[in-house]
Amino acid sequence: ILVCDQSTNSFIAAWDKKTGKKLWQTTRVEAKSGHSTPILWTPRGGKQQVIVPGSFLLSAYDPDNGERIWWVGGLSFEMKSTPVVKGDIVYINGFGSPENNPGSKIPVMTTDEAFSKFDANKDGKLSSDESPTPHAKSYLSFMDLDGDKMYSRADWDYYKAAMESDNGMLAIQMGGKGDMTSKSVKWKYHRGIPQLPSPLIFENVLYMVNDGGGIVTMLNPDTGELLKQGRLPGGSNTFYASPVAGDGKVYVASEKGQVFVLPPGPNLEPLMVNDLADGIYATPALMDGRIYLRTLNTLYCFGKA
Ligand SMILES: [Ca+2]
Numbered sequence: 290i291l292v293c294d295q296s297t298n299s300f301i302a303a304w305d306k307k308t309g310k311k312l313w314q315t316t317r318v319e320a321k322s323g324h325s326t327p328i329l330w331t332p333r334g335g336k337q338q339v340i341v342p343g344s345f346l347l348s349a350y351d352p353d354n355g356e357r358i359w360w361v362g363g364l365s366f367e368m369k370s371t372p373v374v375k376g377d378i379v380y381i382n383g384f385g386s387p388e389n390n391p392g393s394k395i396p397v398m399t400t401d402e403a404f405s406k407f408d409a410n411k412d413g414k415l416s417s418d419e420s421p422t423p424h425a426k427s428y429l430s431f432m433d434l435d436g437d438k439m440y441s442r443a444d445w446d447y448y449k450a451a452m453e454s455d456n457g458m459l460a461i462q463m464g465g466k467g468d469m470t471s472k473s474v475k476w477k478y479h480r481g482i483p484q485l486p487s488p489l490i491f492e493n494v495l496y497m498v499n500d501g502g503g504i505v506t507m508l509n510p511d512t513g514e515l516l517k518q519g520r521l522p523g524g525s526n527t528f529y530a531s532p533v534a535g536d537g538k539v540y541v542a543s544e545k546g547q548v549f550v551l552p553p554g555p556n557l558e559p560l561m562v563n564d565l566a567d568g569i570y571a572t573p574a575l576m577d578g579r580i581y582l583r584t585l586n587t588l589y590c591f592g593k594a
């Protein structure tokens with residue numbers, strides 16, 4: 290099963306792994322650019338489902354026929370991280386742009402208003418010069434879904450929806466039928482949200498490490514309560530690797546090559562900081578008591594002999 294979220298004609302499709310024959314394909318109308326890897330979930334006493342984060346919606350599909358079973362709204366316009374699961378709750382973070390942070394929203398006029406007032410040459414498109422605001426002009430390249438360097442009405446619809454979406458971590462009760470938005474969102478959290486790193490749940494703490502600002506956030510996964518938030522020692526840091534846990538500890542690898550080893554529990558005081566002095570963008574892998582770490586130039590394996 291492949292999810293192909295892109296500017297136009299996004300879809301999810303399945304192929305027979307023995308023959309390569311396409312089994313089904315389902316259009317994902319609301320989904321634009323997206324990068325999240327989907328996960329599998331099996332409800333108690335039920336059939337396995339494919340859980341797909343995408344623009345604005347988290348959707349669950351039937352892997353046998355591609356039918357969308359249930360969905361929940363409130364996601365960012367461009368999703369990048371992979372969800373984690375505890376019990377029947379899925380945790381997913383999305384960050385679209387700084388304007389989606391609390392208190393930073395910018396108003397975007399309706400599509401009808403933009404096109405009736407600003408389409409000076411009446412060609413049904415808004416060119417860069419016809420952009421109603423400097424912000425709209427600066428965002429044209431991100432919102433130009435059909436690639437003609439102008440806003441179509443669909444591009445503007447997306448721009449408006451994107452600017453109205455929120456950066457956030459959502460805890461979502463999986464299961465149900467149809468639009469579950471009003472029933473299934475257990476809690477949301479909106480500050481220090483990572484763009485790329487996926488979350489981690491370890492010893493009942495939900496960890497987020499924030500790429501740009503280097504903020505580490507620890508939440509109670511059951512309630513969304515903030516347990517701890519701050520920066521790790523050693524000055525400014527950025528994070529692209531996702532946090533991982535093993536041997537009773539949490540490992541957080543920064544872009545500049547510091548690997549922080551944290552004790553369990555909401556604690557920002559590392560047990561150890563290992564400086565590999567080289568860029569780290571890849572999430573560490575753990576297997577058989579060893580940790581594999583890839584820097585820009587070296588693949589390390591650490592463990593007892
Ligand atoms: Ca025009």
Ligand SMILES: [Ca+2]
Binds near residue numbers: 436437439441
């Ligand atoms: Ca366009």
